Amino acid sequence: xxxxxxxxxxxxxxxxxxxxxxxxxxxxxxxxxxxxxxxxxxxxxxxxxxxxxxxxxxxxxxxxxxxxxxxxxxxxxxxxxxxxxxxxxxxx
Numbered sequence: 001x002x003x004x005x006x007x008x009x010x011x012x013x014x015x016x017x018x019x020x021x022x023x024x025x026x027x028x029x030x031x032x033x034x035x036x037x038x039x040x041x042x043x044x045x046x047x048x049x050x051x052x053x054x055x056x057x058x059x060x061x062x063x064x065x066x067x068x069x070x071x072x073x074x075x076x077x078x079x080x081x082x083x084x085x086x087x088x089x090x091x092x
Contacts, residue, residue: 003077005089022069029062037083
């Protein structure tokens with residue numbers, strides 16, 4: 001089973017690629033007000049006890065490169081939904 005998610009392309013752009021043992025997300029924000037949600041997600045993952053679950057690499061111009069371990073993929077996608085960065089998530 002895999003997750004299928006949708007997002008508002010007027011607010012955020014998401015590109016996802018799968019590597020051998022993790023997923024890479026390239027996320028760009030079009031509207032500044034949604035950046036606060038990403039900062040909350042980053043804080044949540046950085047404050048937990050697992051240091052390599054999700055790695056955040058912020059860039060200029062509201063751009064993030066994020067590496068997510070395979071076993072934390074669902075947690076990360078649901079965190080995006082929780083902070084209203086995604087519109088919907090469903091199992092396929």
